[in-house]
Amino acid sequence: MDAIHEQGAALGKSEIRSCFDSDTGTLDRRVFADEDIYNLELRNIFARAWNFMCHESQIPNVGDYVINYIGEDQVIIVRDKQGDVQVLLNTCRHRGNALCRAEQGNAKSFVCSYHGWNYDLNGDLIGVPGLTAYYRKDIDKSQWGLAKAAQVDHFHGLYFATLDPDAPSLHDYLGDVGRVGLGLLLAQGDVEVVEGVQRNIIDCNWKVAVDNLFDWYHVQYSHASAGIAGFMDIAAILHPQNQMVMLGEYGHAISGPAIPQDKQDFLDGLSDEERRALAANIAKESKGPPPPIRMKAAKELLGPVGVRSMGHPNIFPNLWVSTNGTQLCLRLPRGPFETEIRWYTVLPKAMPEDVKRQAIAFNTHLFGPAGMLEQDDGENWSQSTRASRGVKSRSYRHHMAMGLGHDEVMVDPSGQSRIETTISEHAQRWLYRNWMDWMAADSWADLKEDHSRVPEGRV
Ligand code: FES
Ligand SMILES: [Fe+2]
Known part of the structure; x- marks a missing residue:
């Protein structure tokens, strides 16, 4: 982060x-x-x-997502291909556009509506239109994935995320x-x-x-x-x-x-x-x-x-x-x-x-x-x-x-x-x-x- x-x-x-x-x-x-x-x-x-994100029943399948917020940072909470829950900042790394506009749904990947950058369910940048013709392949996609919450965890299926890598564990935080x-x-x-x-x-x-x-x-x-x-x-x-x-x-x-x-x-x-x-x-x-x-x-x-x-x-x-x-x-x-x-x-x-x-x-x-x-x-x-x-x-x-x-x-x-x-x-x-x-x-x-x-x- x-x-x-x-x-x-x-x-x-x-x-x-x-x-x-x-x-x-x-x-x-x-x-x-x-x-x-x-x-x-x-x-x-x-x-x-640690901010509340969703309950596991809201995103049971791969690709299921909901939108929520950490303060004013909008996040996508999505179940990735491994079945893990990812909390991704809903802002394209190119010009900051919101990637996901629906409140909830199921997606195979997240494609930006501005210039078409495409991100995998775990936030990796997997597609850039004009990669060869315009960028001359001079962009390191591995460095331009979506930003993520620093920590994600759940309490009996209630998912929480924090932007702070130094936050205590969710268990200790809740007390x-x-x-x-x-x-x-x-x-x-x-x-x-x-x-x-x-x-x-x-x-x-x-x-x-x-x-x-x-x-x-x-x-x-x-x-x-x-x-x-x-x-x-x-x-x-x-x-x-x-x-x-x-x-x-x-x-x-x-x-x-x-x-x-x-x-x-x-x-x-x-x-x-x-x-x-x-x-x-x-x-x-x-x-x-x-x-x-x-x-x-x-x-x-x-x-x-x-x-x-x-x-x-x-x-x-x-x-x-x-x-x-x-x-x-x-x-x-x-x-x-x-x-x-x-x-x-x-x-x-x-x-x-x-x-x-x-x-x-x-x-x-x-x-x-x-x-x-x-x-x-x-x-x-x-x-x-x-x-x-x-x-x-x-x-x-x-x-x-x-x-x-x-x-x-x-x-x-x-x-x-x-x-x-x-x-x-x-x-x-x-x-x-x-x-x-x-x-x-x-x-x-x-x-x-x-x-x-x-x-x-x-x-
Ligand atoms: S702002 Fe997302 S592709 Fe340009
Ligand atoms: Fe009241």
Whole structure:
């Protein structure tokens, strides 16, 4: 991978470190409205992090590809002739044209629409029109293949890539909390991404959307209309007195309702068959789709604390595991004031077709451009971002101190730690503390050395 461009280098570290105050829980609004900060995020966060690319079920065959992004770098994720997954930058090495224009498909090779350079599925340049007549054979094709991600790896079929050769392994990057977060998707058994990734643009800063996924405070108010319309029982999903927060290294976090320990002890005693019957009963009573079933084996993946989480994980920086592990949402930065939202529905392969249709319909009406909840959210995110642009308005810091100093980190004998609490802003504070660590670090070596360790004691 060639050197990453040097945008955003002008911002001083003390300036970055002043953006969020962990002691008072206040945040400088410039983080939502400053071009230099945005450019530094592209370099120090997105080009450095492991970014979600796709699930293996989206590209099962040789030549299958999907398009995604690492920050603003567009990439082609393709299964090559050896069956390996390649992550190639979607930019021709001749004049930079985008090679692949479709969102997904199957290709034998990638031919550029400008002058016809042709690249193999592993990115090698295999064809140059006029090689003899115009170039007089004076071009070394081996030097002009497509640029690639520095590392590609997967967690149980969920593919990630990083542009940074010095990034730790995906396993180490995710740590326990990241692995629990993704594990919530896999707790239902063997899963697949269903056809149809939904995309839309919301005029908000990407961090406003990430902050919101941890926000169980807004639900009863912002989404009251969903309750009034009879779409869902808002009170039933809140569990304000049974909230649990898990904080992980490098900024991963999970926050939201938890299954009380005595109920979990009961669930642990159930077979997979009994779990299915329980879910079917709940569906009958609620007249909705059956809730996702966590199989007995899920406890291995999630651990004794993680298995109790019904909360929302964010895999830092921008991947939300939502709707009890049946949806994934990416928040892709498109400048300080715009975010591209991508929704994936992830369901068990073995789910009967009619139940699958029901689950897809429910998810589509919940989030995404037609989602009841996201329409409420998008409006608030947009206006919160807009208010960060005004000279006077942006001089006032955000209040992010809910629960600060009132809770205790509890460590389980398994080593998993959590905060058991009411609705709080612990996860949002963790997001911005870690955001500062990433932004202030010069390299992965620097970040490994100087990042927030999982807190202990009072928080
Ligand atoms: S820009 Fe791709 S062949 Fe010229
Ligand atoms: Fe919301």
